[in-house]
Amino acid sequence: MRTYGAVDFMEIVLHPIEVEVLKALKNKDSVNLEDLVSFTTLSIDQIRRGVEWLKEKRLIETGEESKVLVQLGSAGMECVVKGLPERRLQNLLTKKGVYSLERLKKELEMDEKEFSAALGLAIKKGLVRVVKNKGSVQLEANPSKELITESLIKRLFSQKQVEVINLTPPEKEALNELKTRPNYLLFKEVKRTKIKASSKALTLLEEYLKKSYVDKLTPELITTEKWKTVVFRPYDIESPVPSIYPGKKHPVQDFIDRVREIFLSFGFEEIEGPIILPSFWNFDALFIPQDHPARDMQDTFYLKGLFDKEIKNKAPINLIQSIHENGGNTKSLGWNYKWSLDEAEKMVLRTHTTPITVQYLYKAKPTSAKVFSVDKVFRNENLDNRHLFEFYQYEGIVTGRNVTLRHLIGVLSSFYKELGFEKVKFWPTFFPYTEPSLEAVAYVERLGKWIELCGMGVFRPEVTLPAGVKNPVLAWGGGLERLIMLAYNVEEIRFLYKNSLSWLRGVSYARPKY
């Protein structure tokens, strides 16, 4: 809320709408807000807005006025056609002459209560008189003119509704009488805002009108050089404006790019590979035994009816078979089971980014290299607040004649420092294709706990030797989303891919603090 209390009123700038409102208020005692419509060319919405602004600037005083309106109710409307009950009684008597009470009641179709009320009123107002004839009571009509109650009903009918305060004193009396009859009248109270301009406002208005401001700078003003002689209306630069949204990158993509930038700045080469590939590359080449639970259809997406029948011509399957079964030429004992080519041919959606790296090793057979990739992987999961069936992993390797676990710890410490994690440590863990296997964890102040960053280790000889790589290969890989959740303070993982426009439009890419 802006306040004008402390601001010198000479700095107050009038908006054209405010000017129009003040013009209408000028020389008037106080005006109803609704009535301003007829005094100006503004719409009711513009007037409301202008009045609101003026009120904020303390340039007008407003007060509330309430008025009571009256209109006919359902029984009242009926009387417009039929007449008041007492008048109907008199009319009947005038037509029929003298009549007994019982017959009157019957022909008027009134019940006992209605009839006695009508009778009482007719006598009281002198419309009829009581005649005693041979011991029995009879009625006779008196000639009479229109009652005030009747003229009031007519007025209410023709004017639809009338302000009570505008009624004449006898009409008010009639109103009181009709009020006692059920459903004859309807009352409603209406509150209205009365507005009065302050003297400050009128001074400002005077000044404004003297100056003859120009509102909009037009091409015409520029080309004709008229701009030199006019005064531009100063705007209220503090007033709110509509929101507009820039096109921008998705926060996940932005984070992917941040990770890529760090690896590139460390001198790494970026690599990529297919998402769909035979199990051979996703599992077998990584020394993951064929009966490993991760290869179950419960965990891995297999593709309906798709096999890579060419894999036996493209990859050293005999070598891999012997390594799985008995270690082959790697001095390993192997997994001690019967390896099957059929299993290796099954096409899968890659479950990790490591096959990208392994295919690179088979192809490039590097003696020294630093490569990385950031890409999508798939797991057959139920989508919920903690699980996605597809997500991003970042992955990298370093190989060279003299690289050791110390270098791996070094690279990852620097990487996470660049990402903003200061407190990082390393715990032992297990992966089928690295040995030693470690897990990098970081302390997150906001959560008060250690969170897992990535898995890492040195590729086993059972993985690197068949690829033709002799030097140690340091490798790591981790899920990206958990870091993104921390960076953007998102609690439910699937929210990242909900594409909520309000989030995408509103999210800021400030450097994250964990």
Added chain:
Amino acid sequence: MPVLNIRYDRLNCFLKKWFSKDQILEFLPFIGLDIEDFDDEEVKVEYSPNRPDFGSPAGIAKAINYLYFDIPPQRLFDFPISNIEVFVDKSVEKVRPCIFVMYAELQFSEYILKELISFQEDLHNGIGRKRTKFAIGLHDASKITPPIYYTTENRYFKFTPLNCVEPMTIEDVLKKTEQGIHYSHILCSKELFPIIKDSKQQVLSFPPIINGNLTTLTEKTKSLFVDVTSTEPKAAQDALALLATTLIDYGASVYKVRVISSNKSFMSPILTPLKMELNVENVKRILGIKITQEQTINLLKKVNMHSVKKGKKLEVEVPRYRIDVIHQVDLIEEVGYGYGYNNIRPLSLKLPQLGKPLKIKRFYDDVRLCLIGLGFTEVMNFYLSNKELQQPFSSSLVEVEAPKTQGYNVLRASIIPQLLEVSSSNIHETYPQKFFELGRTFELNSHRSITEIIKAASLISSSETNFTEIKSTTLSVLNYLGIKDCKITTMSNEYFIDGRCASIEVKDENIGILGEISPFYITKFSLRNPVTALEINLTKIFKHV
């Protein structure tokens, strides 16, 4: 990954020194256990499936004890021989040939009973691959009258299975008990069934399905008979070794049992360690630390491994229960673990090389930059999509088997249906809505091989949008990418209004689609505004630029 709930007081029963809850929670990650959850009484840990010896509080305490206290390695070689004998009938050869057994004395308690049963189940599900590789039977030995016979019976043979009161036929056990229904697929024969019974013809077990009720373990059990049966010996021997070691860790006295068949006789369990060579030079080469042979010997003690110098190398005795050690590198890891990874000082890498991004990614960034400049906001959807939504874009979709999440059954051929979904879920946000996505799509070729294609798609939803706007956008993007001579020709697609849908062609090759989305699809996605969309094949365009 197997999980285990461990009570702190149970762990303290086996630890050399009493540790507080906080100390325990601090140690666990250093022996390679992930803490899933904890409260004041117990901690839930996830342990690696290749370390089944972590499946009991005794096993975990053992690892902590060796790591933090100076304890000489266990070196389990030999045990006394029990007088129980097991006779194997020839008929099991074609049904379930392998059996390994042992006898042990241990005073059970409520906790021990629970922990051992859980340990057994983890073995079954882990290295036993849901009992397909072996089945374990634990029996109260006091109920058995030796000798024991491992033989076969037909389907009408009756016995009282675990937790039952009446005898049942094998046929009924397979059809009516939970275990029978669950595990009958493992059986090799439908005629002959393996049965273990004693000299009084009382049934101990019908492996791998269910035990007999007779030998059920209780809190009062004092002696234990264990059988492990399988079709192939290796995994069963591993399981028995793990059980024997764990029982010893619980303080049991383990006895060997003789198994006699028509052509051979042997004793089990065998806990002879595996002897493996370790070259300290390789330790240095992998871990990067300076270390002597003596230091290595001492570090190996921290993982219960005895080693001796043998020339320039070490000869390491790998305890029988460490089934994960299959290569010298596994021993190097043990040394690193004993050394403590957090004592390994990081070293900066000296491999000079220029950072080299993929060229194609630079190209994608150009496309992104252009669309963002045109006011589009990037969205990201899954590559898995719905068959029904994708079909109008391709007749050869790539389908996945048995997806757990309903409705995501194919890999997308087009991004457009997903952009409509995005608009549909943002119906209450302000308009105009303009967004785009850049990502992979998939197509199955005639030879049943798969092409992964990168596409960029964008969508505009507003009361004003029309064909002109989306065509202008398309041409603007193509121009930005340096494609000057493209043709916009008419085509039809279910998602678009007929006559307002166009194919984008470069050198007579279709590289994209654009147009006004048909009101049928607008309403199908519960939208109320006109929608226009475009999609271009970046993989193809990349060839032209």
